[in-house]
Amino acid sequence: MIVIPFAHGIVGKRDIPIPDYVFGWAAGVVLLLSFVGLAVLWPKPILQPEPAKRLCRFPGVLVDVVCGAIGVAAFVAVVYAGFAGVQSAEANVAPTFVYVTFWVGLAFASLLFGNVFGAFNPWRAVARAVAFVARSVSGGPTPEPLRYPPWLGRWPAAVGILLFAWLELVYSSRDDPSTLAILALAYAAVQLVGMSLYGINTWTDRADAFAVYFGLFGRIAALERRDDGLYVRAPLSALFRLDLVPGTVALLCVMIGSTSFDGFSNGTIWNDIAPDLQKFFVDDLGTSLNSGLELAFTVGLLFMIAFVAAVYRIGVAGMRLYDPDRPALVLARRFVISLVPIALAYVIAHYFSLLAYQGQGMAALISDPLGNGSNLLGTAGAGIDYGVVSASGIWYVQVAALVVGHVAGLMVAHERAVSDYPDTGTAVRSQLWMLGVMVVFTSLGLWILSAAGQA
Amino acid sequence: MTVLAHAGHWIEGAIFAAPVLIVAAALGISAFREKRRRKRS
Numbered sequence: 001m002i003v004i005p006f007a008h009g010i011v012g013k014r015d016i017p018i019p020d021y022v023f024g025w026a027a028g029v030v031l032l033l034s035f036v037g038l039a040v041l042w043p044k045p046i047l048q049p050e051p052a053k054r055l056c057r058f059p060g061v062l063v064d065v066v067c068g069a070i071g072v073a074a075f076v077a078v079v080y081a082g083f084a085g086v087q088s089a090e091a092n093v094a095p096t097f098v099y100v101t102f103w104v105g106l107a108f109a110s111l112l113f114g115n116v117f118g119a120f121n122p123w124r125a126v127a128r129a130v131a132f133v134a135r136s137v138s139g140g141p142t143p144e145p146l147r148y149p150p151w152l153g154r155w156p157a158a159v160g161i162l163l164f165a166w167l168e169l170v171y172s173s174r175d176d177p178s179t180l181a182i183l184a185l186a187y188a189a190v191q192l193v194g195m196s197l198y199g200i201n202t203w204t205d206r207a208d209a210f211a212v213y214f215g216l217f218g219r220i221a222a223l224e225r226r227d228d229g230l231y232v233r234a235p236l237s238a239l240f241r242l243d244l245v246p247g248t249v250a251l252l253c254v255m256i257g258s259t260s261f262d263g264f265s266n267g268t269i270w271n272d273i274a275p276d277l278q279k280f281f282v283d284d285l286g287t288s289l290n291s292g293l294e295l296a297f298t299v300g301l302l303f304m305i306a307f308v309a310a311v312y313r314i315g316v317a318g319m320r321l322y323d324p325d326r327p328a329l330v331l332a333r334r335f336v337i338s339l340v341p342i343a344l345a346y347v348i349a350h351y352f353s354l355l356a357y358q359g360q361g362m363a364a365l366i367s368d369p370l371g372n373g374s375n376l377l378g379t380a381g382a383g384i385d386y387g388v389v390s391a392s393g394i395w396y397v398q399v400a401a402l403v404v405g406h407v408a409g410l411m412v413a414h415e416r417a418v419s420d421y422p423d424t425g426t427a428v429r430s431q432l433w434m435l436g437v438m439v440v441f442t443s444l445g446l447w448i449l450s451a452a453g454q455a
Numbered sequence: 456m457t458v459l460a461h462a463g464h465w466i467e468g469a470i471f472a473a474p475v476l477i478v479a480a481a482l483g484i485s486a487f488r489e490k491r492r493r494k495r496s
Contacts, residue, residue: 021470028474269468318482321489432485439478447471 015392020450027403027442034407035435038414039428045419047412048240052224052233060227068125075122075184081369082181089175091371093362098180099168100358104351106214111344114225115218118204121211123191127200145199148206153246156194158254160187160209162305165258169265170297172290212251216242217344220408236412239340244333252339253312256441257305259346260448264304265297267451274300311440312339318433322426334420338413338434342441345405349398349445356394360384395453402445406438 074097082094089095109116118124134142173179194203204211218224219238224231242248264270277296281287287295316332323331360382367380374380389397413434417427 021473024471025474028478318486321486429485429489432482436475436478436482439474443471443475447468450471451468 015390016395020395020446020453023399024443024446024450027399027406027446028439030403031406031410031435031438031442034410035431038410038431039424042411042414043418043424045415047234047237047415048419051237052231054228055223055230055232057229060225060229063119063225064125064128067119068122068128071120071122072125074120075188077369079181079184082177082179082184085177085370086372087177088371089177091368092177093365093369093371094177094180095175096358096361096365098184100354101362103164103168104347104355105359107217107344107347107351108355110214110217111221111348112223113218114221114223115215117211117214118218119225121204121208123188123208124195124200124204124211126188127192127195131200145202146197148198148202151246152206153248154206154212154251155247156207157209157212158247158251160207161213161251161258162254164209165254165261166298166301169258169262169301170294172294206245213255216252216255216340217347220341220344236341236408236415239337239412240415242337244336249312249332249336250309252336252343253309254305255343256339256346257308258301259343259350260308260444261301261304263350263445263448263452265300267448269451270300308441311437312336315433315437318436319430322430323421335413335416335434337416338409341405341408341412342438345401345408346445348401348405349449352397352401353389353394356389357384357386360388391453395449398449399446402442402449406442410435410438 078094078097081092085092085094106117131142167174167183191203191208194207197203198207205215206212219242220236221238222232222235224233224238265274274293274296277299278289278292281292281295282289285292285295313328313332316328316335319331319335320326320328326334361384363379363382367377367382368374369376410431414427414431417431417434418424421427421430
């Protein structure tokens, strides 16, 4: 049996001819030039009303059934492996599937192919199958779902992503296969109850944390599956169709803040602070060493999310100078779609190495999913080729992802501004503050990645 | 104390913040001018 090390973002020593901070400065210049270019060349909305062209026709129901069945089969297989397999993060398929294939791989797939998870979502597939059977048996429509409380918005999704981030970045038993299997079943049960109460589509669009998370990234893509086929559209344009309900700003702050903390927690500064925080919890509050460390990491995670939220709210407060009649909350929601490309850029930058290296481990793990020495597909002996991309190559991908993501964020904010404000001058001046937000997030992202690479 | 004890790491990282400081200064000036313009009008 090949043992594949399970670790977050393995990166070797970089060989870059110029200091890392020069990349940060260059990224700031690129953002400034992009801002000027948008101000001059983009005087009116062009991404709305979202032109789309059908690439090919196919029955959406068939795709839902086939992909849904695959999603359910994968879910059952991973849960079974979690319970029945060897309780080892390296040998059992469950941890790598959850943290690499599902969490990171689907984010990349969403960028390329649109809302992929929407088709494979296993709990949605089960709910739709149950609803179909119920309709067939009763011979009529099923009872109307309850009205989803408007104030609840995407808060359940924000809380769900926060809990998953805590599991991934803080919880000491995060790699334990049976723990992951139990949590996967619990999550699926909550989703099924939610869908039965409030309706499948409403719950999926608002409260299913993973459906909302991957759905947001899918809105960046140029491809979109509709009921009658596959469509191509302008990238980013679907973001303007997002209904800006409560909890959306919080969700984006959790997405960016948790990814930031993942990188930050690998750097020297956090490694200096964490032991002292842990000591405080152990000595002053009497926790165990393990609980003390988990509490320290929880504080770090919440601090980083709060920092991201504070930067965005300062940007919104600055925009209000030019639009004092609109409440800050309304402005924050109107422009929050500009954070979606940034959240994806952070995911790509922070997890590209994890996908490039650890993703290869799936070849061996699907052949021996339980870790008991089987070789179902003949690939159980496959290892990881760490030469597939160099440490320097990873750094260049990280820099490119952050710069492109933030320029895309600027474009989205600019498009929103020129459609919301009566004249281009006001729109551009208000976006100076979003430029500030983008520069902060770009510098923060590169600093975190640079520090993590040197730790 | 922890923060001060590891100031070297913070200062090293602060070099990355140069673009942020420049933009923050520009925004501060912009905000000041906008407020003054509103007062006058």
